[in-house]
Structures are given as structure tokens and as C-alpha cells.
Amino acid sequence: MDVVYQFEEAARLPLPGDNCAVAIRQLNSGSVIQYESQSIVLDYTVMEGHRFAVKAIAPGEELLSWQLPFGVAVQPILPGHYVINETVLEALSVRKLSFALPPVPNFADQAHPYVLDEENFQPAPASPAYADTRIFMGYRRHEDRGVGTRNxxxxxxxxxxxxxxxxxxxxxxxxxxxxxxxxxxxxxxxxxxxxxxxxxxxxxxxxxxxxxxxxxxxxxxxxxxxxxxxxxxxxxxxxxxxxxxxxxxxxxxxxxxxxxxxxxxxxxxxxxxxxxxxxxxMQRTPESISHLRIGLQCGGSDAFSGVSANPLLGWISEELVRYGGAASLAETDELIGAEPYVLSKVRNVETARKFLELVNRFKERTSWHGTSAEGNPSGGNMYRGLYNIYLKSIGAAMKKDPVTRIDYATEYGELMKDGGYYFMDSPGNDLESIAGQVAAGCNMIFFTTGNGSITNFPYVPTVKVVTTTRRFQLLSNDMDVNAGQYLEGKAMDELGQEVFELAIQIASGQRSVGEKAGHAQVQIWRNWQQNDTSRLETLLHAPVPAGEPIEIQGAEIQGDAAAAATANPIQFTFTRQRDRQSSDNIGLIVPTSLCAGQVAGMITKRLNEQAAGQSALSGFVALAHTEGCGTSGGPAESLFARTMLGYITHPMVEHCLLLEHGCEKTHNDYMRHQMDVHGIDASRLGYASIQLDGGIAKVSEKVEAWFADRLAAAQPAEKVAVGLEGLRIGILSDGTIGEDAGEQLAALTKMIVSAGGLVVVPENSGLLAAAAFRQHLFTASQVHVQPSIAYGEHVRSNGFHIMETPTTHWVETVTGLAATGVELVIALVGSRPMQTHPFVPMLQIASEQSMLPKHQQDIDLILSGDPASWTNQILERSKQVLEHTYTPRLHQQGNIDFQLTRGFLGVSL
Missing domain, CATH: 3.40.50 (Rossmann fold)
Structure with missing residues (x-):
């Protein structure tokens, strides 16, 4: 029997003039909605946060929310029709839904370009200032620095x-x-x-x-x-x-x-x-709240962000500005399409002009990378009802109250010197944007979220405001404020005053929920590698490496393990379990985005402290990184997925679990889809979601239980002896390569490849340009040897490979190199030892005795004596590492890092 709802039980209209309503719960196909004088019947099941029409919309007519356009109908849309576009249908196609969706979209993304009418521009007056002030307990600094909420x-x-x-x-x-x-x-x-x-x-x-x-x-x-x-x-x-x-x-x-x-x-x-x-x-003293500088952010947004949580921040900001304080609106690309609202009240025409200049500059930068700023919404955004950048922007702009004027438009990180309402240029990537606000002087962050983003900054308290009561109840241990109370009837003035009082308490030292959880991350607006479009077409259509090994001279044995063993009889003890033979067995947690990274680290730390799986695993590792949220799609997203798949299938990984934040572009379902495409068995992995599983504490319990079940069911590993054919090594270098070192590393490469093993050298390594290395591996006709595998690509065939490297960044290079499947990295260092990888051991060697005085404690092997003996010296130390009788020094000391490249075409959105 079809369910009948009164409109307020089922949906909300952001403003009375809208022709599309937002479902506040999942509404099944056939449900009847009593709206005004009509009974609307839903044609398909409408997901929570998604929209359905409440008025007839003709082809070519605009769809409206907050009385602003977010699209145009491409076919007749009747009251009760699910409103959906092509992008969302595609995004939902990888989700495991239990109900049908419309087969084709009924609207297309479209909004009018904004043109500033300078001739008729009218400066907006400031809101009336309060005559008195309020007090919080803060740390007084120099006049130009202001007052701290923390120390x-x-x-x-x-x-x-x-x-x-x-x-x-x-x-x-x-x-x-x-x-x-x-x-x-x-x-x-x-x-x-x-x-x-x-x-x-x-x-x-x-x-x-x-x-x-x-x-x-x-x-x-x-x-x-x-x-x-x-x-x-x-x-x-x-x-x-x-x-x-x-x-x-x-x-x-x-x-x-x-x-x-x-x-x-x-x-x-x-x-x-x-x-x-x-x-x-340094002591707290009574201070005026005019010293508060709050950064306004939204992340993991949903359709209710612009209805409940963001208007709440708008109320708080307006109140604070009237007390003389300052608020900072950011995320440039998340205001595209909302310009008529944002610029409805501005202090002067110069500020309006600067705002539009920053927006246009942002669009230009994204165009250098083959994408557009309009591509911002993540998979989580779309899942929760934000169909496109226009709809997302309109909601995001509600962090500015309708009565508030924009006082200043500033560069990323530019200091906020006076009270007022600011706009700061930044990407939609939450952490990158927050870093700019902290640099600008914000001493508190207010962060709204629909999905339940857990992001916090290390030394600026973050107040988390969730959009709906249902999501607040799911994540009550990780959220500070339930803005869903507004959806349920609480007046905004009442809710705003309550949260304003909470803000004063937190400013005075009361810890926010995020501070209690101990969760914090930092990311600065990442470098963009291009500043024009001169190479764009070349990069967009760059040839894909074939994946086949590169022929090298002198590797005549070609996999004859018996002959190789005679030439060098060294043996290595590995383990064999199922069809996997490797030097190590680890439990790996792969965060699918940056916001899940620290939680993954917290879980592995506890698992290692508990010595969980000690008999079957050498330890647990988390690969915290900076990607998966707020980045462009296309080649950069493919690069990310390829590298993640390289780690999922790495031979050293015995058990692997994917941990999603829940609102990213590269969520668990996205990764499952990528595994299906590449023929990887996704069923052997574990999956957990910080947001959907109920927050940090609950997801930690789930992850620990999954590993415990896997370990309980595991069969004992078998010890096996392998020769050089079993080696999978990467070789990279930093600094000048001496003739002897180049020659001996070439000899080592030929020895392993001849036996049937694997050697991978990154494209940016100086080894490939060193004559002593090249002349021993390549013939005279091999002048320009092209990479055989892409960055982070799991090697399919042993032999000699060169991996693409879009940057010269050491850690980014090592991150991609380890994803190829190598089990040991040999690093020839020329100036100083470098950061190591979280689980693939890095043997740092040097041929220059001059490095000894300062770095003897960090270098694993100083090559000495007859250069002809260096290859054996490296192999003997490699054996110790692979058999766990020697741990590389800098790994043991904790000089470890992990960072994915964005390639040439990656850009923050």
C-alpha cells in the first residue's frame, strides 16, 4: 500500500518560489505527498537529500532551489518526478542500490554567467554594531596577532x-x-x-x-x-x-x-x-569576542547543508561581525553559480570586482589541467543530493546570512587585519582551504557537514555542525552540533544563540569533540604543475606504457634460474601462503582519501600495540595520504586508482582493508568498481566507512574485528628458499652518481633480471642519465628509452622496467615505485639519506666516504673496498633486510613518509 505523507513530513522547499523539493527521508516509489492543494505521486524511489518536482517544469525551463537556477529541463517534468541529471546517474551506477533509478536524466546542468553591473552598483551598509561586547577567556598576543583560543x-x-x-x-x-x-x-x-x-x-x-x-x-x-x-x-x-x-x-x-x-x-x-x-x-585573560576570527567551512556536504547547517553558520557569523569579530568564507569553486547571492550585498565595487577576479583565475587554473572548476562535487556530495556545482554552491553560500555584506575579498592565507566578513580564495578541498584560513589568523573553525566529515586542524579548535538529526545520532561521538533541530522545528534564532554560547565556551578552553578524539590533519593548497595550456593536448593524449619489460644487454640467461644460481648462489628465505610468495606478511589499511588517513593510522597503532596477529603478520600498516577529496577527475583520478590498486595487490600484503571517509570521490564502491574493471578479486578485502559505520570509535572496532576474523581463519605460512629470481627491487638515486657506483648497480640489475627477477628504476633517477649505468645496460641504438610502466602500476611481467615519474619529489617517487610490487628499494644517496617508505624497506647506500661523519647513523651500507665486490655487499645486506635480521636505520628511527603524486594534470577542487 502506498504511503501518504504531509509535505512537512517528507520534504522541504528552501524558499517558497522553488519548483523542486528536497526529500528529508528516502521516499519509495508510489508514495503520495500532500502538497498545497494537490496529491503528488512519486514516479521513482527518491533518495534522502535528492529532489522531486512540486510544479510542472517544461523543457527549457529552469529548475530552482533557493530561487536560483541549478539546471534546465530537457524533457517535461511533472509534479512527483524524480529530478536527476546524467552526472548523478553515472555516480550512482557504481553504488549498490536496492531500487531502480530513472533510466535517463531529465535535466541538464546550467546556470547563467554572472556579469557585475558596475554602473548601477550600490555599496551595502554594514549591519548595525552592538554597543556592548561579550567576553571569552583567551591568550592575548601582540596587537597585530590578536588573541588565541589555544596555546x-x-x-x-x-x-x-x-x-x-x-x-x-x-x-x-x-x-x-x-x-x-x-x-x-x-x-x-x-x-x-x-x-x-x-x-x-x-x-x-x-x-x-x-x-x-x-x-x-x-x-x-x-x-x-x-x-x-x-x-x-x-x-x-x-x-x-x-x-x-x-x-x-x-x-x-x-x-x-x-x-x-x-x-x-x-x-x-x-x-x-x-x-x-x-x-x-602564558595565561588566559578576559577578552572581547571582537578578537574571534572564525573560519567557515563545509565538507561532506549534502542537500541539507544549505537548509540547516550553513544558514546556522550564517547566523553566527552575522552575530559575531556585529560584535566586531571576523568571519571567513572560502572555497572559491564552491561559490560558482551563487554569485548573484554572494554579491547581493558588498562593501564596495572593488571588493565585488576582486571576488570575480579570483573566481575567474580559479577557472583559468583548472583549465590548464584539462578540467573545470564546475567538476567539484564529490561522489559523496552527489549521493547525498548535491547534483552539480551550482546546487552545491547555492547551499555553500548560505554560510553568509542574507543580511550580511562581504567586506573583503582576499588571497589564500592573506592576514585578516580587521573585523568584518571576508571571502578568501581557496579550493573546495577542505583541508587545503582550512590551512589558508588558519594562516589568515582564524582562531576557530566552524565546519558543517552532511555526511559527517571528521576533519580537524592541529592547533585551531574545530566545531563540527551536522545537518540532520539522523546523521548526528549516527556520529554523536564525532559531532558538536545538531543543526537538524532546525529541520524539526526549532527556530534559527534559538538554535543560533545556543551555538553562539557554545562557541564562546570552546573559545575559552572547552575542548571540541574533535579535540577530544585527537584527530587532526594539515594540507596546504597543493602545487599546480602547469601554468598554461601549451602542453595540455599532449598530456591528455600521452601514450600509455605497454607494461612489457625493457630489453637490456648482457641479460642473456633470461630467467634461467639454475644458471643464475650458479653465477651467484645467494638464497633468500621467503614465505608462501596461497598463491603468494613474499619476503613479508603485513596487514594493510588503505584509506580511500586523505580524511580517512589519520583514523587508519590510529587503528594500526592500536593493533600493533596489542600485538594483534603477531604469529601470522609482521605488523599493521596504514597508508595515510592527501588525495581522494577535492581533486580533479580524469588522468589524475586514474593515476590515484592505479596506485591504490598497486598497493592492494602488493605481494607483501597478506590482508588488506579499505577505509573510506564516506563522502569522497574515491569511496569504497568506487574502488570496488576499479577492481572489477582490472580483474581483481574485491571479495578478499575488508571494507569500512568512518561515516556510515558510526564514527571513529565504532569503525575502529569494526576494522579490528575484521582483521581478527581473518587471522583466526588463516593457514600457517610455509617457508621457502628462493634465489635471485625471487627478488623484486627498485633502485633510485639522489645526487651525483660515481662511475663505480653506476657500473655496479648496472651489474646488479643484469644479475637479477638474468635470473628472472624484477628491477624497477624511476624515470627521474639520475641513474638513467649516468653513462656508467647506461652503457652497461643499453645498446648504442637505445638512445631514448621510454618508461615501460606508468606511475604506481603493478608490474605484470618481471624483467627490467622504467616507471613514469611526473615529479622529482623523492617521497612521491618512492610511493609510486613501491606500488609497482617491489619488496626492497635500494637508494643510492649522494647528499643525505632520505625519508623511507611505510612498509617496503629502503636500503640507503652511499659510495662517498664524505657522508660518514654526519650520517653514519642513518646510512645502511657504505660501499668500500674493491668496487667489484660492491654488488655482493649490496646483496648480502639485502638478504639481511628481506629475512628481517636487519632493519634499515631510518625506518627504525621513524623517518617515514608517504605521498601520492597528482601527476601533471591534477588540481585541487
Whole structure:
């Protein structure tokens, strides 16, 4: 029997003039909706957050929400018809739905281009200021810095190369905080940027790092570099002083790492410990809330973000601005299509013009990469009812109250010097956008979410506002505010006042839910590798490597293992389980996006502390990374999927689980689909969802239970002896390659390949340009040897391979190299040892004795004696690593990093 609903029980109209309603629950096909004087019958099951027509819409007529267009009908749409476009139908096709969807779309994405009418522009007056003020308890800093809501010691990696250093240093200092009640924490700020030559975002990066330093929540800050990166401490300091950043008001130190990793950690610990009494002496004092600077964000948005949660932030922002405080609206691409609303009230024409210039610049940047800013909505957005960028933008813009005017339009990370309502240029990627707001001076973040995004920043408290009561109940341990109360009848003034009081309490030191959970991440707006379209067509149609091994001279044995064993009788003890033979057995958690990364790390840390699976596995590993959310599709998304599949199928992985955040583009169903396409058995993996499984605590329990079940059912592994034919190694280099080293690494390559093993060298390795290496592997006719496999591609056939590498970034190179299936990376280092991989061991070797004085504790093998013996020296140390009698030094010390490249065409959205 068909269910009959009164309209308010089933749906909402954002504004009375709309012709499409939003379903507040799943409404089955045939349901009857009593709307005004008519009975509307639904033609298909309408998902929660999706839309159905409440008025007849003719072909060519606009579809309206908030009385703004988000599309145009391509066929007659009658009341009760499911409103859906081609993009959403495609996105839902990979989901496992239990009901039918319309077979074809009935509307197309379309919105009118916005044109600023400067001739008739009317400046908007400011809202009336309150005569009195409200008080919170904060940390007063220099006048230009403002007042902090927290008091942190921040350990900041100037570039990605020192990210693992600050993370390890912070971990070693955590126990110190319990002795200093006025210090909120000692936190690392590690990011992905500055690790390649001549990045396009240098000015942006310098502005962000300078802003991080002077944020009022910082009591002290240590910046660490190596002194020779593309962005250095010297550059940060010069930028800060030139542009008037009050860094001398902050207890700080610029440190350039020159000695061994352990020695630098010891020195860093001593330095921070000296600071702690001074930072602890800083006290909270009564301060006006005019010193509050709040960043407004939305992530994992749904159709109700613009109905409940975002208008709530608009109410709070308007209230704070009237008290003299400041609010920051961001996410440039998530305002495209909402320009008529955003610019309905602006302080002056210059601000309106600047806003549109920033939007147009954003569109231009995305065009350099073969995509468009309109491609922003993620799979999670569409699943929850945000069909396109116009609908998403209209809802996102509701973080500005209708009565609020835009006072300033600013660059990413540009300091907020006065009270008022700001727009800051940034991508829709939540973490990248938040980093800019923190650099601009925000001392609190308000984050709305429909799906239940768990994102927090390390030293700025984040207040999480969820759109619906049902989702709040599912994620009650990870959310602060239930904006769904508004959908259920609570007045916005009442709800707004309650949340405003909560904001003052959190500003005064009450911990937010995210702070209690200990979850925080950082990502700065990532570098874009192109700044024009000159190479676009070439890159879009670049040939795909064939995947076949590259022929090298001198590898005549061609897989004759017996002959190879005679030539070099070294044997390796591996394990065999099912059809997998490998040097190790690990339990792997693969986060499907950046927002699931830290939770994956928290789970593996607990599993390793509990020694779970100790008899069957060597340990658990999580591959936290920065991708999967807010990035362009096309080649960049394919690159991401290919690399993830490389890890899922890696020979060292015994058990693997995918952990989704729940609202990303590359969710679990997306990855299942990719596995189906590539012929990978998706049923052997585990799957968990932070949002759908009920938050951090519940998903952690689910993941631990899955691994426990797998381990209980596992059969004992068999020990087997293999020769060189069983080796899968990657070789890369950093710095100058001597003739002897090049020759011996070529000999090692031929030896392994001749036996039937695998050797992979990244395209960017100096080895391939070194004459001593080339002349021993390639014939004179092999002048330009092309890559045989793509970045992160799982090797299908053993032999010699060259892997594509879109950047020169060390960690990005190692990340792609390990995904090919190699079980050991041999790194020839020329200047200093480098960050290692989370689970594929990296043997760092050097042929230069000059590296010994400073880096003897970090290097695994100094090649010495007769160069003819070097190959055997490497093989003997490799045997120790593969048989677990020797652990590479920097891996043991925690100098570990993992970072996916975005390729040439990746861009933040």
C-alpha cells in the first residue's frame, strides 16, 4: 500500500518560489505527498537529500532551489518526478542500490554567467554594531596577532622533506604536556609542499607558513628545513619580515637539519623543553569576542547543508561581525553559480570586482589541467543530493546570512587585519582551504557537514555542525552540533544563540569533540604543475606504457634460474601462503582519501600495540595520504586508482582493508568498481566507512574485528628458499652518481633480471642519465628509452622496467615505485639519506666516504673496498633486510613518509 505523507513530513522547499523539493527521508516509489492543494505521486524511489518536482517544469525551463537556477529541463517534468541529471546517474551506477533509478536524466546542468553591473552598483551598509561586547577567556598576543583560543607549541616542517622529522619529534615530546597545564599540546604540522624544484605555489607557500607562525593560537614554533629545498627557513623569515608578520612576538627558532636524524631529534627535544616553562606561563585573560576570527567551512556536504547547517553558520557569523569579530568564507569553486547571492550585498565595487577576479583565475587554473572548476562535487556530495556545482554552491553560500555584506575579498592565507566578513580564495578541498584560513589568523573553525566529515586542524579548535538529526545520532561521538533541530522545528534564532554560547565556551578552553578524539590533519593548497595550456593536448593524449619489460644487454640467461644460481648462489628465505610468495606478511589499511588517513593510522597503532596477529603478520600498516577529496577527475583520478590498486595487490600484503571517509570521490564502491574493471578479486578485502559505520570509535572496532576474523581463519605460512629470481627491487638515486657506483648497480640489475627477477628504476633517477649505468645496460641504438610502466602500476611481467615519474619529489617517487610490487628499494644517496617508505624497506647506500661523519647513523651500507665486490655487499645486506635480521636505520628511527603524486594534470577542487 502506498504511503501518504504531509509535505512537512517528507520534504522541504528552501524558499517558497522553488519548483523542486528536497526529500528529508528516502521516499519509495508510489508514495503520495500532500502538497498545497494537490496529491503528488512519486514516479521513482527518491533518495534522502535528492529532489522531486512540486510544479510542472517544461523543457527549457529552469529548475530552482533557493530561487536560483541549478539546471534546465530537457524533457517535461511533472509534479512527483524524480529530478536527476546524467552526472548523478553515472555516480550512482557504481553504488549498490536496492531500487531502480530513472533510466535517463531529465535535466541538464546550467546556470547563467554572472556579469557585475558596475554602473548601477550600490555599496551595502554594514549591519548595525552592538554597543556592548561579550567576553571569552583567551591568550592575548601582540596587537597585530590578536588573541588565541589555544596555546600550542607548533613543530612546523618548512617543506615536505622535514615532515617526518616534526612528526617524530612531536611523538617523542607528548608526555611533556602533562606537566604544563597551560599548554594545550605539542603538535606537528607536516605538509606535502616545497619538495620539488621551482614549484608554482612558492609565494602562496611562504605566505601560509608565515601565517602559521603568527596565528594567535601559537605559543611557540619551531621551523625545520634542510637548507637546500626550493623553500627554506631563510626564505620564510625574509618573507615574514618584508610583509610585516610579527614573528618576533612568537617564541620561535629556525632550525636547519645537518646531522643524523637521531642527533637532530635529540637537539630538537632539548630546544622545545627549554621553551615549555615560558609557554606554560602564558595565561588566559578576559577578552572581547571582537578578537574571534572564525573560519567557515563545509565538507561532506549534502542537500541539507544549505537548509540547516550553513544558514546556522550564517547566523553566527552575522552575530559575531556585529560584535566586531571576523568571519571567513572560502572555497572559491564552491561559490560558482551563487554569485548573484554572494554579491547581493558588498562593501564596495572593488571588493565585488576582486571576488570575480579570483573566481575567474580559479577557472583559468583548472583549465590548464584539462578540467573545470564546475567538476567539484564529490561522489559523496552527489549521493547525498548535491547534483552539480551550482546546487552545491547555492547551499555553500548560505554560510553568509542574507543580511550580511562581504567586506573583503582576499588571497589564500592573506592576514585578516580587521573585523568584518571576508571571502578568501581557496579550493573546495577542505583541508587545503582550512590551512589558508588558519594562516589568515582564524582562531576557530566552524565546519558543517552532511555526511559527517571528521576533519580537524592541529592547533585551531574545530566545531563540527551536522545537518540532520539522523546523521548526528549516527556520529554523536564525532559531532558538536545538531543543526537538524532546525529541520524539526526549532527556530534559527534559538538554535543560533545556543551555538553562539557554545562557541564562546570552546573559545575559552572547552575542548571540541574533535579535540577530544585527537584527530587532526594539515594540507596546504597543493602545487599546480602547469601554468598554461601549451602542453595540455599532449598530456591528455600521452601514450600509455605497454607494461612489457625493457630489453637490456648482457641479460642473456633470461630467467634461467639454475644458471643464475650458479653465477651467484645467494638464497633468500621467503614465505608462501596461497598463491603468494613474499619476503613479508603485513596487514594493510588503505584509506580511500586523505580524511580517512589519520583514523587508519590510529587503528594500526592500536593493533600493533596489542600485538594483534603477531604469529601470522609482521605488523599493521596504514597508508595515510592527501588525495581522494577535492581533486580533479580524469588522468589524475586514474593515476590515484592505479596506485591504490598497486598497493592492494602488493605481494607483501597478506590482508588488506579499505577505509573510506564516506563522502569522497574515491569511496569504497568506487574502488570496488576499479577492481572489477582490472580483474581483481574485491571479495578478499575488508571494507569500512568512518561515516556510515558510526564514527571513529565504532569503525575502529569494526576494522579490528575484521582483521581478527581473518587471522583466526588463516593457514600457517610455509617457508621457502628462493634465489635471485625471487627478488623484486627498485633502485633510485639522489645526487651525483660515481662511475663505480653506476657500473655496479648496472651489474646488479643484469644479475637479477638474468635470473628472472624484477628491477624497477624511476624515470627521474639520475641513474638513467649516468653513462656508467647506461652503457652497461643499453645498446648504442637505445638512445631514448621510454618508461615501460606508468606511475604506481603493478608490474605484470618481471624483467627490467622504467616507471613514469611526473615529479622529482623523492617521497612521491618512492610511493609510486613501491606500488609497482617491489619488496626492497635500494637508494643510492649522494647528499643525505632520505625519508623511507611505510612498509617496503629502503636500503640507503652511499659510495662517498664524505657522508660518514654526519650520517653514519642513518646510512645502511657504505660501499668500500674493491668496487667489484660492491654488488655482493649490496646483496648480502639485502638478504639481511628481506629475512628481517636487519632493519634499515631510518625506518627504525621513524623517518617515514608517504605521498601520492597528482601527476601533471591534477588540481585541487
Amino acid at each position: 600550542y607549541v607548533v613543530l612546523l616542517g618548512t617543506t615536505s622533506q622535514t615532515g617526518s622529522y616534526v612528526k617524530k619529534l612531536a611523538a617523542r615530546l607528548q608526555d611533556e604536556c602533562k606537566n604544563y597545564p597551560n599548554i594545550d599540546g605539542i603538535v606537528p604540522v607536516a605538509h606535502t609542499e616545497g619538495g620539488t624544484d621551482k614549484p608554482n605555489n612558492v609565494d602562496l607557500l611562504l605566505r601560509t607558513l608565515a601565517g602559521f607562525m603568527v596565528n594567535p593560537n601559537v605559543g611557540a614554533v619551531l621551523l625545520a628545513d634542510y637548507g637546500n629545498e626550493s623553500v627554506t627557513n631563510e626564505m620564510v623569515e625574509a618573507y615574514a619580515r618584508k610583509h610585516g608578520y610579527t614573528i618576533d612576538d612568537v617564541l620561535h627558532k629556525f632550525v636547519s637539519l645537518a646531522d643524523s636524524f637521531e642527533e637532530e631529534l635529540v637537539k630538537g627535544e632539548a630546544l622545545v623543553r627549554e621553551w615549555l616553562p615560558t609557554v606554560n606561563a
